[in-house]
Amino acid sequence: MTTDGSGLLILRNSRSGTAVIRTDPADLFAERLPGARVYELSQGQDLADAVDAAFTGGDPPRVLGVHGGDGSVSRMAGLARERGVPLLVMPGGTFNHFARSAGLEEVETAVDAYLAGDTVEVAAMEVREGQGEAILALNAASVGAYPELIEERDKRRRRFGKWLGGIIAAWRTMRTAEPLEIVRDGRRARVWSVFVGVGTNDPKRVATMQRETLEDPVLDIRIHHARGTRLRAIASLAFGKRTAAVLRAVRLMPEKRDVERLLETEFEMTVRPGPGRPEVWVHDGELEEPRGEEFTLRFTVIPTALTVFAPRPR
Known part of the structure; x- marks a missing residue:
């Protein structure tokens, strides 16, 4: 965690939250997290592919961030757990169930918590269908x-x-x-x-x-x-x-x-x-x-x- 967002990778899912009107957080990111890398997922692009590409380079992220709905947040949580890095959740979906449970009603609240270094250890569950891979x-x-x-x-x-x-x-x-x-x-x-x-x-x-x-x-x-x-x-x-x-x-x-x-x-x-x-x-x-x-x-x-x-x- 840094004061300018260096080492933070934020992935944005523009397809999330299309049923509600939300303010684009791009200006907020530029003003308060100028050192963060912000990546917009393209149509059909998988979160895992974008994260893998970021960790392949010489300067891998130290924190993963996601701006999207519950599906994107859950998927990114699994990737953060695999990589052993913290997760920054920013509500960008329709319901934002997990973000609301975490007290993250607004993107700015999440940024405040990140800059203050406030974290919580979160319980989750693994779901396995038959002999398939576990899903977080x-x-x-x-x-x-x-x-x-x-x-x-x-x-x-x-x-x-x-x-x-x-x-x-x-x-x-x-x-x-x-x-x-x-x-x-x-x-x-x-x-x-x-x-x-x-x-x-x-x-x-x-x-x-x-x-x-x-x-x-x-x-x-x-x-x-x-x-x-x-x-x-x-x-x-x-x-x-x-x-x-x-x-x-x-x-x-x-x-x-x-x-x-x-x-x-x-x-x-x-x-x-x-x-x-x-x-x-x-x-x-x-x-x-x-x-x-x-x-x-x-x-x-x-x-x-x-x-x-x-x-x-x-």
Whole structure:
């Protein structure tokens, strides 16, 4: 960490956050971090390729920074962990779940933390599909109704945009969603969804897409058993406090007895989608398509997975 940003590489994903209006931070970077290298990702370019190129030269970065959404932040977190360097997170997406959990509501707040040298050791989780490579996730992973909704939204995103595409996707999913079967510890269950979040979360919610703590090394698991209606299944995906409170007030959220909660450091399940159902799962908003109709996911919490610049708690 330096006072002018020397040794800092910032990668920007211009495709993130197109559904919201944000101020371009280029002037802020030039004024407060003149020594940093700022690189704009081109269409289709992978973060890993850009990071590899930066570390190939004679002056590798000592800090990795990312300006983008949750998918970009999660991907960069994995790369920072691999390289053993700290991560500077700057919100540039639509929801910015991890950045908000870290108290980084604005890019300037993140720059302040970097220049002050304020850091926190962040817990994360590794998700492994079958015998594949582990994926680092900062917020949550899910199977069931939420991945279906994301897949439907992405099909319509180019034509309608993220927000309107999301509304259309929610309407379609509400009419067509079906339970899937999971197997854990030798027991089968029909479920609407399973969320595996990092760190303890609000016990009243089903969708744990935004963690409440950064350092808590635990998996907060919510299994929504398929005993209610499709409408309740979609309502359960509300992750905003206000939205969830409204849906709970009008009794659209699932019954308490329908949602099983587990606090673990490891979790494993085999997923069996029904005939004709999407074979997808999602981590930090990024869709994955398994290689077979039936697939196994293993989740492992990683204490102090990486160092992130963030304001110190008051």
